[in-house]
Amino acid sequence: MDLLKLINKELRAEILNKEIIITMLSFGLSIIVIISFTSNLSKQIIEAYAPGLFWLMILFVTVLGVHRSYAYEKEFNAIDLILSAPIDRGLIFIAKALSGFIFITLMQALIVFPYFIFLSIDIDVNFFPLILSTLLINLTLMFVSNLISGISMRARISEILFPVLLFPLISPLIIAATNITNSIINQAPYIEWQVWIYLLISILIVFGLSGYALFDFILEE
Amino acid sequence: MYNFFNYFFFTYLIVLLSIILWFSYNLKLEKKIRLKNVKDLEDE
């Protein structure tokens, strides 16, 4: 299937030079270190803010990673080569989003340990809902970021245009992510935070469908 | 201010002035573009 071939291409390019994952990881680590220096707050405040801070860091890392993944295509005009292939262009969007999802999940699995160690956070969590909701959040985050990155990719100032466009549009997702993680950590029953899950699913559907339908127009030269 | 008149008046002034400024900016722009188009036609 075309989609699998596209995802395969992304993953193989990444395995070959590991650029995106290393960029994300190192940037994430530097953010954590800087945060530790700038916060001489009490332990309770950091533990209360921990989920929000985590998603903030993931957002910054995503900006870098997704921008890098599209910058690949601009080098040597690879994007024109893909566009000349007889495939459904919406699939390019989905392939990039899914491969980005794999990258960010991998990166999160690795960055969680330094995050908890450097910020001295000691939290008891119920792992199963946390992991499932994090996967959903990652998927939605990647769909939205890839759509906006596709929009801003070809501009000369794409490096600044992408965050400027992304941050307003990702606000509901960040609100949802922080609330879900907070609720899971405070062990609130599912009924209290299920509305955020529905919100995430609706964001996923809206951006996924618009991305799939509009990517054709976005990528045309 | 007890009756808050200053707040309302200031707000009203902002709305009024921004619409007036918008119109004057566009009128000047139209005049400039017309002059430029006429000059371009004369140059051809």
Next chain:
Amino acid sequence: MFYENKKNLYLLIVAIFLFALNSLNIFYGTPMVPDQHWAQKIFYLHVPSAWVGFLSYFIAMISGFTFLSTKKDKWDIIGTACAEIGTLFMSLVLITGPIWATPIWGKPWIWEPRLTTTLILFLTYVGYFMMRSFGGNIERVKKTSAVIAIIAFLNVPIIFFSVQFWSPELQSHPQVEMNQQPTGILIPFLISLFVFSFIFFVMLSYRKYVISINKNLTNNV
């Protein structure tokens, strides 16, 4: 000149006349609410501006769709004009909102759903204008700005609901419900709404014209 045309001049004069009448009505014809006095009358300016802003962005989304399907420049011109006028009115909302809120609620800004939606739409359109100015190739810029206009407005219900569920304690600030107002307030409000919409359409027709006669289209349209 645009206003040498009798019909356009007539509409402009009607708009000026209506605005003057509306202002007189707000100053003298509306009941004075106890405790809030003159500050409550900002409501007659703030909410119609928000209505016009959202209407403008809605038309921008529709013309975005139409531009992508028909590829006629006329729709791109309408989209740009709507984006500009909409951003003007949304800035008015964001300026008059805190001025209204300071005497009424005590604080200049609270994260209530409608104000937050206005802020996020405004920021998204800042990205829209950055794309139009610095995006590069004008044909591509037209398509991508249409896409930005589409997803900006599609995001509105998502943002609205996410902020509504975000902090229930903010809902203690009473939202102004339109159909529960006494007639002394409702009728001047509807008049003001009509006048602002009329002015919006006059502004739109003029701005459309100014953009279309700019034959040497630079990126700073």
